[in-house]
Amino acid sequence: MPTSSRSLSLVLLSIFFLRVSAHGTITAVTGANGVQGAGFGIIASTPRDGSSPNPFEQDTSVIRDKEIASGKTGPCGSTKAGGNNDVASQLAAASSAGLPSAAADGTVTMTVHQVNQDGAGPYKCDVSADGGNTFTAATVSQNVPGFAGLSLAKATDFQLVAQMPAGMACTGGPNGDACIMRCRNPALAGPFGSCVAVTNAASAAAAPAAAAAGGAAAKKHKKRLTLSRVAGKRAGYWIAA
Numbered sequence: 001m002p003t004s005s006r007s008l009s010l011v012l013l014s015i016f017f018l019r020v021s022a023h024g025t026i027t028a029v030t031g032a033n034g035v036q037g038a039g040f041g042i043i044a045s046t047p048r049d050g051s052s053p054n055p056f057e058q059d060t061s062v063i064r065d066k067e068i069a070s071g072k073t074g075p076c077g078s079t080k081a082g083g084n085n086d087v088a089s090q091l092a093a094a095s096s097a098g099l100p101s102a103a104a105d106g107t108v109t110m111t112v113h114q115v116n117q118d119g120a121g122p123y124k125c126d127v128s129a130d131g132g133n134t135f136t137a138a139t140v141s142q143n144v145p146g147f148a149g150l151s152l153a154k155a156t157d158f159q160l161v162a163q164m165p166a167g168m169a170c171t172g173g174p175n176g177d178a179c180i181m182r183c184r185n186p187a188l189a190g191p192f193g194s195c196v197a198v199t200n201a202a203s204a205a206a207a208p209a210a211a212a213a214g215g216a217a218a219k220k221h222k223k224r225l226t227l228s229r230v231a232g233k234r235a236g237y238w239i240a241a
Helices: 003-020 065-070 087-097 202-224
Strands: 024-030 107-114 124-128 139-142 156-163 179-184 192-198
Touching (some): 107 179
Parallel strands (some): 024 192
């Protein structure tokens, strides 16, 4: 198909989908620690085998920069069913249920459910280490098929993999260990997508604890050096007990 014809077709498709309002959202995030979570605002009982607006798109998040900047929504947008995705309460719920962890290389594996045509890719992701106050671009290594947020897929799951910036330490949420991964597509009626709560890889999270334990052990050992004295020819020397 010539480029001009293809562009015209995409414009017509975009206008059509603005009317029918199709969607895509993150229904699952699978942690390297074996914990599975879901996107903010997801309703577990929503059926995933259809493509009409009701009820299949009720928990899809629309995440628009203008609405975030104006204060109409928080940084994770809103859904039809639940309204604004309150970040604090969503983080609290996710932390209570258990946070999925990133892999050792910082990658986060998610499942995008494409309800209808303009829930397609490509998706862009960014991540917040401070509870949604600031976001930094994440690197998407496996994306959802599509062009300008459009494809012919519907009621279909796709894997989406994004990598957190190197060295990022998660400090958000009630326990100070949560990051927010936010992903959305470029659909004109959207952008559509979701936020998910994750934590650092187990090795990264364990490092400070290991360092603290090592420091405590060294302190204890140093203290023991003053408890044993050698008798006999080496009297007066202190040794480790």
